[in-house]
Amino acid sequence: MTPEKQRAHDEARARARELAAEFDAKGDTLGWFDALYRESQGDIDLVPWADLEPNRFFKGWADKNQLSARGRDALVVGCGLGDDARFLHDLGFNVTAFDISAAAIDWAKKLHEDTSIEFVAADLFDPPEAWLQAFDFVLEIYTIQPLPLEMRSRVIDSIASFVKPSGELLVVCRGREDDERPDQLPWPLSRRELSRFGENGLEQGEFEEIWDEEDEQKRFIIRYRRPAANAAGSDS
Numbered sequence: 187m188t189p190e191k192q193r194a195h196d197e198a199r200a201r202a203r204e205l206a207a208e209f210d211a212k213g214d215t216l217g218w219f220d221a222l223y224r225e226s227q228g229d230i231d232l233v234p235w236a237d238l239e240p241n242r243f244f245k246g247w248a249d250k251n252q253l254s255a256r257g258r259d260a261l262v263v264g265c266g267l268g269d270d271a272r273f274l275h276d277l278g279f280n281v282t283a284f285d286i287s288a289a290a291i292d293w294a295k296k297l298h299e300d301t302s303i304e305f306v307a308a309d310l311f312d313p314p315e316a317w318l319q320a321f322d323f324v325l326e327i328y329t330i331q332p333l334p335l336e337m338r339s340r341v342i343d344s345i346a347s348f349v350k351p352s353g354e355l356l357v358v359c360r361g362r363e364d365d366e367r368p369d370q371l372p373w374p375l376s377r378r379e380l381s382r383f384g385e386n387g388l389e390q391g392e393f394e395e396i397w398d399e400e401d402e403q404k405r406f407i408i409r410y411r412r413p414a415a416n417a418a419g420s421d422s
């Protein structure tokens with residue numbers, strides 16, 4: 187990153203923290219996301235997580251694991267401007283992608299109007315019932331970490347609920363040690379917190395830990411799978 191880009195990125199991140207604190211003080215913990223997309227008025231440099239590219243950790247994982255669609259249905263959680271959704275679409279998945287911000291969804295629809303991705307404005311705390319255990323591949327990148335720690339269990343429960351029997355979930359997030367106190371937004375995840383996916387019936391597969399030289403942060407990439415319905419203890 188050039189020094190100018192880095193400065194712009196730092197300023198965008200500082201503005202995001204300011205907005206998050208402002209909305210939190212008003213009791214509207216989630217409202218800052220839409221406010222940030224709106225005030226950026228189409229300038230991606232003002233959205234600190236946006237770069238119009240698929241997430242590089244996810245892309246690296248998908249290439250290494252030869253992720254293939256095989257006609258499967260995918261759901262992208264907190265999709266922002268939709269670049270990860272597009273990556274899955276281009277692999278051949280039937281993609282639904284959602285975000286709490288209507289402004290982000292409008293923007294994503296414009297950016298990817300040449301695709302069949304279904305972009306939906308929705309809150310993961312109140313998702314359409316039809317999404318419950320409905321998806322073969324669920325992708326979660328960086329939606330858990332900007333939400334307050336007190337919400338962490340509920341966020342994880344909701345994300346887990348979208349995975350179908352025999353379906354998979356991939357989580358890409360900032361990581362921290364169990365005994366490390368996160369000091370500021372975005373709040374990295376610990377292994378202990380992530381174990382909540384197991385409490386939701388998901389089995390943990392590969393767990394990758396990466397030290398990213400570029401932003402000097404630890405990332406976790408974890409694959410989960412929901413056991414097949416007849417292996418989940420049903421007696422039918």
Ligand SMILES: C[S@@+](CC[C@H](N)C(=O)[O-])C[C@H]1O[C@@H](n2cnc3c(N)ncnc32)[C@H](O)[C@@H]1O
Binds near residue numbers: 267285287290327328
């Ligand atoms: C840090 S951004 C990451 C966006 C995208 N996943 C990426 O990696 O570029 C977090 C996203 O989650 C969305 N989000 C936050 N809370 C949400 C909720 N309760 N339901 C759905 N989306 C939410 C925000 O609007 C934002 O687009």
